[in-house]
Amino acid sequence: MEAGKDQNGEGFKVKEPVVILGAGLTGLSTAYHLKRDYQIFEKEDEAGGLCRSHIVNGFSFDYTGHLLFLKDPGIKKLVFDLLGNNIKCHSRKSWVYLKDQLIPFPFQANFGLLPASIAKECLGDFIFARGYNKNKDANNFSSWLNSRFGKGLTKYFLRPYNEKMWRVPLSRITLDWVEKFIPQPELDDVVEGVLGKKKDKYGYNAEFWYPEKGGIFSLPRALKNRVKNLHLNEEAVEISLKKKTVRFRSKKEISYSNIVSTMPLPELIKIIKDIPAEIKTKSKGLSCCSVFNINLGLNIQLDPNIHWIYFPEKKYPFYRYGVISNFSGNAAPAGKSSIYIEISYSSGKKINKKHVLEDTIKRLIELKVISDKNDINTIKTLDIKYAYVIYNSARKNYLRDILEYLEKQGIYSRGRYGSFDYSSMNDALIAGTDIAEKLNAE
Ligand SMILES: Cc1cc2nc3c(=O)[nH]c(=O)nc-3n(C[C@H](O)[C@H](O)[C@H](O)COP(=O)(O)OP(=O)(O)OC[C@H]3O[C@@H](n4cnc5c(N)ncnc54)[C@H](O)[C@@H]3O)c2cc1C
Numbered sequence: 237m238e239a240g241k242d243q244n245g246e247g248f249k250v251k252e253p254v255v256i257l258g259a260g261l262t263g264l265s266t267a268y269h270l271k272r273d274y275q276i277f278e279k280e281d282e283a284g285g286l287c288r289s290h291i292v293n294g295f296s297f298d299y300t301g302h303l304l305f306l307k308d309p310g311i312k313k314l315v316f317d318l319l320g321n322n323i324k325c326h327s328r329k330s331w332v333y334l335k336d337q338l339i340p341f342p343f344q345a346n347f348g349l350l351p352a353s354i355a356k357e358c359l360g361d362f363i364f365a366r367g368y369n370k371n372k373d374a375n376n377f378s379s380w381l382n383s384r385f386g387k388g389l390t391k392y393f394l395r396p397y398n399e400k401m402w403r404v405p406l407s408r409i410t411l412d413w414v415e416k417f418i419p420q421p422e423l424d425d426v427v428e429g430v431l432g433k434k435k436d437k438y439g440y441n442a443e444f445w446y447p448e449k450g451g452i453f454s455l456p457r458a459l460k461n462r463v464k465n466l467h468l469n470e471e472a473v474e475i476s477l478k479k480k481t482v483r484f485r486s487k488k489e490i491s492y493s494n495i496v497s498t499m500p501l502p503e504l505i506k507i508i509k510d511i512p513a514e515i516k517t518k519s520k521g522l523s524c525c526s527v528f529n530i531n532l533g534l535n536i537q538l539d540p541n542i543h544w545i546y547f548p549e550k551k552y553p554f555y556r557y558g559v560i561s562n563f564s565g566n567a568a569p570a571g572k573s574s575i576y577i578e579i580s581y582s583s584g585k586k587i588n589k590k591h592v593l594e595d596t597i598k599r600l601i602e603l604k605v606i607s608d609k610n611d612i613n614t615i616k617t618l619d620i621k622y623a624y625v626i627y628n629s630a631r632k633n634y635l636r637d638i639l640e641y642l643e644k645q646g647i648y649s650r651g652r653y654g655s656f657d658y659s660s661m662n663d664a665l666i667a668g669t670d671i672a673e674k675l676n677a678e
Contacts, residue, residue, distance in 0.1 A: 253273040254272055254273070254493060254494045255275055255277065255482055255495045255496075256276040256277070256495075256498070257495060257497040257499050257504075258279075258498035259460070260283075260498055260651060261459070261661055261664035262664040262668045263496070263651070263668070264276075265664065265666075265667070266496045266498075266668040266671055267464075268459055268462055268668070268672075269669050269676075270672040272676060275467065275490060276465060277470040278466065278467065278468050279469070279471035279499075281468050284456035286620070286652075287452050287453060287661060289453035290451075290531075290618075292616050293533055293613060293614045295567065295569070295613070296566065297451070297533075297574060297618075298453075298560065299620055300576045300620075301558040303326075303444035304445040304662065305443075305444055307662055311662050311665045315445070315455065315665070318455060318462075319458060322450070323445050323446070324445065324447075324448055324564075325444070326563060329542060329562070330542075330545065331542065331544075332397075332547075333546070333603075334393065334548060337350075341546065342419045342421070343393045343394075344420075344426065349432075350392075354392065355430055357388040358386065358389045358392065359388075359427070359430050361385075362388065362389060362426055365384065366386075374411065375411070376406070376407045377407070377414065378395070378407040379407070380411055381394045381398075385420075393546075396548040397547075397548035397555060400580065401525070401624065402580070403525045403580055403581060404525070447564065448565075450566075451560075451567065469486070470485070470488065471485040473485050473507055474509055475504075476508075477510045478510055493646065494646045494647070494648065494678075495646065496650055497648070497649045497650070498650055498651035499653070500524075500656075501519065501522060501638065501656045502519050504642075504647075505519040508647075512641070518630070518638055521630020521631070521634065522630055522631055523583060523628060523630070523631075524622045525582060525624050526581050527578055527623035528581060528587060529617065530554075530576070530592075530593055530596055531615070532574075532575050532577070533572065533573075533615075533616075534568075534573040534574070534613060535612070535613045536571075536607075537561075537571050538559050538573040540562055543559065543563065544556055551599070553592050553595045553599065554579050555578055555579070556577075557577040557578070557600075557605075558575065559573060560576060572613065577596055579592055580624070593617070597612070625658055627658070648674075650667045654667075655667065
């Protein structure tokens with residue numbers, strides 16, 4: 237606290253500002269809702285975090301697909317207020333590519349379209365799982381898949397797809413996220429699917445919203461315009477709990493009353509110089525997979541019936557590709573398309589990006605998405621080090637201890653990588669609202 241004098245010349249204490257680290261959606265939402273003095277610092281030269289967009293040669297690219305699922309009425313109102321007319325609702329058109337054919341997503345309700353012998357195997361195993369095996373031995377993601385969906389669905393789609401995305405053995409993944417993210421159809425739905433009734437309304441992403449112009453960055457940009465005290469190119473490199481200060485790479489130093497940190501939690505722990513050894517050790521098991529994101533601007537117009545396609549088979553290096561120009565006509569020049577391709581890899585491990593890019597293009601030609609390399613107008617690659625938080629035993633056992641310790645020090649670690657969870661833009665806006673309300677009440 238700083239000492240000061242009020243208008244009557246009486247002494248009083250001025251509270252240090254709340255220091256917000258990171259100007260992604262969580263940091264911006266915190267700033268927007270805070271009624272206390274704050275300063276917000278972002279290490280990059282632009283706000284928005286993972287919700288930035290890149291416009292190259294008239295093609296708009298996000299950090300892979302960034303679709304809005306506006307489940308919370310308060311957040312829906314905020315987003316509509318921020319984006320005005322610049323937003324449109326879409327009904328999901330997504331598919332699974334398996335055995336050389338497209339199966340509507342979710343696979344677990346539409347696998348009847350596969351060759352009869354595979355469909356029969358999947359249905360039989362599903363009935364067995366639901367009838368005899370429900371929740372048996374399900375103490376990790378691997379056994380949960382078998383117990384909820386049966387061996388067939390797990391073998392053909394769920395296991396290979398999830399292994400490709402998470403890059404860790406599925407038996408090391410806990411179950412605290414699955415209910416929210418993995419659609420679990422009832423037996424009736426599955427039987428109807430096998431009999432040919434297309435099911436497409438399952439899951440959290442059956443409908444989504446997307447800006448008409450400017451990519452997903454339109455959202456953080458609108459929010460950024462409503463906050464003050466934003467400092468770009470300022471990377472926090474050291475926090476002292478004792479002195480209650482943050483030091484930046486620029487050598488600037490600031491005192492804080494509280495910190496709202498939205499930087500990845502393991503990185504936050506690393507820069508706190510007086511962090512207890514026990515907390516440091518506990519944070520070491522927190523882990524994420526990374527995503528190498530290849531974005532292509534194409535000279536051709538792609539099928540409008542595709543928003544995105546999942547690829548479980550090993551021969552394809554990517555686990556998904558999506559067509560942004562089918563969410564927004566402005567994402568590519570007329571008659572052209574903008575696509576994103578997602579390749580996951582273990583965090584901390586290197587991948588040969590040149591090789592992956594070449595293999596990806598080869599596979600796109602094989603899949604007849606493009607006829608040859610001449611269809612590619614623009615390439616923009618992005619690397620996402622912290623992409624999907626892995627729900628492992630370290631997270632289950634220690635995350636709460638770490639967050640509670642930090643809160644006792646006045647540091648609130650929030651957002652997708654701050655609170656280390658599998659959360660959405662909607663959740664990031666809520667996280668900012670909630671922490672601002674808490675701090676406003678102090
Ligand atoms: C591949 C992928 C696809 C996704 N798709 C969707 C989707 O379709 N729909 C959806 O709702 N959500 C999606 N998400 C999730 C969404 O991106 C996040 O929920 C949201 O962007 C999180 O915002 P945040 O502010 O918490 O984090 P971030 O956006 O990561 O912001 C954190 C900020 O902190 C900054 N920072 C880091 N270290 C420092 C430091 N030392 N000093 C200062 N600043 C620092 C970073 O530069 C960054 O700007 C996706 C995420 C990924 C990875």
